[in-house]
Amino acid sequence: MLTVDGLQYSNWSREIFEQMREGGVDAVHATLVYHETLRETLTRIGEWNRRFEAHGDLIMPVHAPGDIERAREAGKVGIFFGAQNCSPIEDDIDMVAVLRQLGLLIMQLTYNNQSLLACGCYESEDSGITRFGRQVIREMNRVGMVIDMSHSSERSTLEAIEISERPVIISHANPSFFHDAKRNKSDKVLKAIAENDGLLGFSAYPFHLKNGPDCTLEDYCDMIARTVDLMGIEHVGLGTDLCQNQPTSVLEWMRNGRWSKEMDYGEGSANNAGWPKPLAWLRDSRDFPNLMEALRAKGFAEQDVARIMGRNWVELLERTTTPME
């Protein structure tokens, strides 16, 4: 069964790529950057080019949706890039097309904070999509770069969906009805995503889950079933947010970038500052078959399991990343 994970940010290594293959993962949306400048983003791309060269037997780049099928046929994991923030384009709309040429398929308009484009989910006031943001959305539509609102706040998300001529996604988050967290999404947002033919990738990051790291696989599948009722079977997928083997310094970079002089703990706290304990049933990419089996046990038809496990991600990329005429 074709499997796509709609978000990972691990301390990439051959071992991790081998785990992906072992778990039957065909493609992964890999976070390229959090707060990096354009120049720093190119360094990250350069590092990935070295990985593609060194581990070409295990991984290959995905620059268009068809590349996922090609990766699968070659027995490799397709890697598609996403930026968790709009920092790579800096203040320059022309960099949207340039980064798309380099394989950046997905970009979040903001990461927790206000950006030049939109408002993040940790701000107290959300004034919606900015003047620059409106133009960037149109440019992302044009070149085929997916708009991801995972870390954005409600009004900005709804406005992005309204402005965008193509589907908008939430690559990694969960419904608020399952667990109330700043990063999770209201029914209103989820319905708007679905009506716009977008996609929600279910997060397995403990801060986004009921009972945190102790969330059961049964509860997780129950959440999926309820969300399918709300959004439809075609608009959900996986976005585990697996962050393997990353030091705390990376967590601090994600949360603080260069913007904060005080330590910001994001979804954690001073007493709970580190990485959350991983889920027992999703330790790494080798555990994806667990999830597949649990969805079957939950009663999903085989074709629906296939949609959730990866087919919906492939179709979403087909309708969003081809250049517009």
Next chain:
Amino acid sequence: MLTVDGLQYSNWSREIFEQMREGGVDAVHATLVYHETLRETLTRIGEWNRRFEAHGDLIMPVHAPGDIERAREAGKVGIFFGAQNCSPIEDDIDMVAVLRQLGLLIMQLTYNNQSLLACGCYESEDSGITRFGRQVIREMNRVGMVIDMSHSSERSTLEAIEISERPVIISHANPSFFHDAKRNKSDKVLKAIAENDGLLGFSAYPFHLKNGPDCTLEDYCDMIARTVDLMGIEHVGLGTDLCQNQPTSVLEWMRNGRWSKEMDYGEGSANNAGWPKPLAWLRDSRDFPNLMEALRAKGFAEQDVARIMGRNWVELLERTTTPME
């Protein structure tokens, strides 16, 4: 007849693209940058993306040699990018592959001065290819980026040819036997280029010509004939160095970059500081048919005229810009 100009750096405009079409030009090696940093280079690429969007009826990008045929069939001018200096990669070998992904097909290792890679033709001492330069040559070979030694000095050029596993070019210069200038090339260099299956593009920049702006078309064709005797018919092409409508500030940028506090006049002098007077027989791209006719008049067979006018450039790109296994 397929026509390729192996170097232009004009103040690009719709008028200039129309002139190319009118002159039957199918592809142009366009200088992207002289001394720009990587970030600045991306801005130049962004500007070109806007031109491709605005003038898509006249021009299209060339990312692989086959794109030149596609441009011709579509009745458009194919544009392929070159850097006249290695400044875009800064000190980062990984940027060779990144820039190749963005369509940079050609890069000079140095522009007149010593660079991090090699020595330029205006330095008094040439210590040859540097440690970084040796690695960059291998990386350029690997990703399919052509090594251009137009503004390099003799020893560096000969060493680059020896180190490179693929043909090396001089995109725009002339033989020293025709006109002795720092930028023109010795018989030894030209023979080495030919033996390595590379290419010399004949410059029409007055400073590289006998009698400067008064050089006759007959003398120019005589130079071509003598060079064909030296290098073989398969190793020569055009590289006019046409710089239309550029202000003097651009000439000063080419000559001085950010490295000089005194005005450097390059091939000119304090008394002759501006752009040279253009040739009467090559005012702009509409005059390429003049050159074609003159080559015929000189007695070149039709297939040899075709080689000089463009076929050799296409074949050179075929043997140098495809990625290596």
